Amino acid sequence: MRKDWIGIPALGILLLLASFAAAQDAVEEMTQDADPRPGEMMEDTAGVEGTQLQPAVEGVPEEPGPALDVPGAITVEDKDNDAGDQLVVCFEPPADTSGVFAYNVYRRKAGETGEVSWNLVKIIPVLGPTLFIDGYDPEYPIEPGTRYEYRVASVSLEGEEYFGEPQVAQAVPAGELYHTGKTKVLIAGGLFIFLIFYYFGKAQRGRQMYLRPIAGIEAIDEAIGRATEMGKPVLYVPGLSTISDVATIASLTILGRVAKKVAQYQTPLMVPNRDPIVYTVADEAVKQAYLEAGRPDAFDPDSVFFLTDSQFAFVAGVNGIMMREKPATNFYLGMFWAESLLLAETGSLTGAIQIAGTDAVTQLPFFITTCDYTLIGEELYAASAYLGREPKQIGAVKGQDACKGIIMAFITIAFVLSILDMVADTETLEWVRRIVTVPIVD
């Protein structure tokens, strides 16, 4: 065991030395090729097209020819499904790549002149792919509708460039009006929207729809009632994300319903916020809930407040509130990250009844462990429909269920096909997978 420990670094050092020596030999060999012999002159020709290192030996006729072989033809195509800001560039590598370290690809607008007009847009290692997508570098963006010119240089270990012939791009970049890679998303999205609207219509026509009871939502009334009986406040944390997060919006709709009940029971409410925009929306939602409950006078402007936008400072602030004010009920609904356990565990220590809900899969175990009730994933989005019982909201939940039914049908079919494939040695599932699977699109 001890020998192994000594052997591994020793072997590593030996390998390093060997590769270093080999690299040095290669450099020396190339230097000898490139270096002028005594009495020879070297012309500085870097940057000249079809460049050669031209030895000039007195009395010996010059033999012009590149020291390094230069890349060949360049092919340029417009990239599909882009905004007209990318081109697919491909070049032929030199026949002899000995001594070539990398390729430098330069671009300029067609018609421009002068060496300074060339922009280095890509460096490709000698063994790297000679096909690449140009336009990613924000320093040198590609303008739609502009014709460009390219040239590629072989680069030696010393950094000298040997340029191939410049070539005007065969294609002009142009943006497309439809992304062909997103057709399957369009079909699935269209089907989903159709199902949602179908159930909206059904609900509006007065059709009774059954919703599976969710313990966490049914416990909301009980939790607020408990706080009222104890004469302690209710704490509502609408997550730590911004208003652009759908979980935050779902949380704010639940906050409206919770605040209405809190107003009816005349229980104090505290809503700390991490995001200033979420704070303003939460403030409006709570104010409106008190108005709807017929108790606008009971609304305390200090009940909804901004704390800080720093993640752990927010946790410290909320934990401090929990330890000082000892709220009887804590709601954690929205988007949470690492702070979920810090919040919920502190709340658990204070003896509060806790209802959590998030769509962050990684935080769910922490909430399930420390909270009395947890709304898992989509239940957070369905909570508003459960609390409001408005037909259209219930219709949306039924539409979601129908979509899940379709997915379940697909999974069942795939399961059956995979067993059939195993038995009959066919590839039906692979064939179906190719049709259904959405390709990765940018």
Next chain:
Amino acid sequence: MKRTVPLMIVMVGGILMMVQYFIPHQYSQAVFDSYVSWAPIIAAFALILGVGSLTRVHAHKIRRKAENWQYSWAVLIPLYAMPVLAHIWPVSLSGGMDEPSIFHFLFMHIQVPIQATMFSMLAFYIASAAFRAFRAKSALATVLLLAAVIVMLGQVPIGDLIAKWFPQIGLWILRYPNLAAKRAIMLGVGFGILATNLKIIFGVERNWLGGAGK
């Protein structure tokens, strides 16, 4: 009017963004970029409201001499001192301008360690939560405990020493039952997000409008 205008803005914006997703053309991208660039501008103005709210709440506490009102000073003084030290008076401890400023000193030696302390407390909270979660009070809790023991032991070298099958079983639990449950949740979340977006775009969900939504 107070309700219709915001609803129309959301509907037009929402539909535009949906359509934009399928159009990669430069004009479509320009519309998207223009919409996205509004977000930081609005956030910057909203921060003023946020700081105002924090100041108001703590000023009220101090004025009323509410319980623990002294802590409110601990909030208000750094809240205003830090921007002043950063932008208006960026001097160093010795009074010169070449050394790290007082702001930098306070940030590195107070704020950063406090935040690191809060984060590192997570380790103790995880231990306490794990203790509670792994109490085998029922059949399901026992299954959870067993699965957790196998997965945890499968991740460390001692698991391999105890039994060769520990890592394989642990990996199987993570790859199949665990991943299946995760994917089911994520699928539901995806549909939930889509449905909520549609409800907001088409005005079914209006709670986000606050007072204007009714």
